[in-house]
Amino acid sequence: MDKSKFYLEIKHICKQTGARYGILHTPHGDVEVPMFMPVGTLATVKALSPEEVKQCGAGVILANTYHLSLRPGADVVKAAGGVQKFMNYNGPMLTDSGGFQVFSLADNRKITEEGVTFKNHLNGAKCFYSPESVIELEEKIGADIIMSFDECPPWPVTHHYMEESVERTLRWAKRGKEAQTRDDQALFGIVQGGEFKDLRKHCAEELVKMDFDGYSIGGTSIGEPKDVMFEMVSYSVPYLPEDKPRYLMGVGSIDYILEGIAMGVDMFDCVLPTRIARHGALMTSKGRVNIRDAKYEYDFSPLDEECDCYTCKNYTKAYLRHLYKCDETLGKRLLSIHNIRFLIHMMEEARTAIKEDRFGDFKDEFIKKYGDKRGF
RNA sequence: GGAGGAGUAGCGAAGUGGCCAAACGCGGCUGACUGUAAAUCAGUUCCUUCGGGUUCGAUGGUUCAAAUCCACCCUCCUCCA
Secondary structure, eight states, X not given: XXXXXXXXXXXXXXXXTOOEEEEEEETTEEEEESEEEEBOTTSSOTTOOHHHHHHTTOOOEEEEXXXXXXXXXXXXXXXXXXXXXXXXXXXXXXXXXXXXXXXXXXXXXXXXXXXXXXXXXXXXXXXXXXXXXHHHHHHHHTOSEEEOOOOOOOSSOOHHHHHHHHHXXXXXXXXXXXXXXXXXXXXXXXXXXXXXXXXXXXXXXXHHHTOOSEEXXXXXXXXXXXXXXXXXXXXXXXXXXXXXXXXXXXXXXXXXXXHHHHTTOOEEEESHHHHHHHTTEEEETTEEEETTOGGGTXXXXXXXXXXXXXXXXXXXXXXXXXXXXXXXXXXXHHHHHHHHHHHHHHHHHHHHHHHTTOHHHHHHHHXXXXXXXXXX
């Protein structure tokens, strides 16, 4: 990677927590960290236009290599001029490698040293992904940040299994890095190792030796208890270089994100805000709101009085409930806008708190205010 | 006035002697969701002190046993006049 096109500029480290504030420079623009990145697996954040995602304050949007390779095909995306042009998003993007699908589609795949063979979820056809072929696909898709192909193992597995998996993931990371040909895409390595301290350390250290452009923490938020998840992060971050971005993959609940920031993580992504929005669950400053609840039938107040999103500025709970009940597309859109804006706004406040060396207080107050009613 | 048809849980609709507190759908309510096979999935929906109690338009009857058979009444629909 050309270091002038992609680099992290750390501007401030919170004296209270060690949380980092900085600017991530990418070929498609600069973004502030810590940040939350909405997920647009199929080159679309479900229910939203790219303009709407941008208006929520989003910087980076994710897409998925496995899914885009099956539909429409990486060649189509390449012919369009890259994923940003294809979906008309004028901002930085990131592609996940398909490593998560090794976990989520575990019933229909086989792992070998060479790679992973999926019976794909669309028509059952066999398709093979190797660390090299995934990089080739990601180069065609053309995101600013690309992920190494890893195995995201389930939780729990034995130390023995995890050790073998980590070693394989490390070999895959090396192979992928060697296969990279473009110099305008940042390639991240992914730290695995489950809740095993020695394996996390080993994995992180070996990846750092390979000199990636950034480092992800993977294998979290897949059903493990909260304290285990925090351990996974705390066993990984200390071995990562300070001048490279740190990305906690798949984390999107409020407390997880805030704790992650306190531990020195810069980037987060998650389907949670958009998925639960489509299912009628909203994150608000007063905690979770289930818009389907009958108590909102005659409630003509905004979803969240403190929120500055398009939805909260223009629509009432009663109307949003009505749209949800009728399964109207606009409901999914307006609710998704709110949840994404809510998280991104939280990140904006978090960055301010870091700059003012009070992130620890901010985190504790936010979680307290958000409530433990039913945290996400 | 005549002929035919129908009344089942919030709504729609199966069931036409015992396996029926009654399929299924909708509506209602409750959960779940974390690098998206997710516009998905799961539970619940007569009352209950969980022992049981009271239901299938009403009443009466036949039967060991009735939402289901008989009588009568009420209501609604369609067609004919």
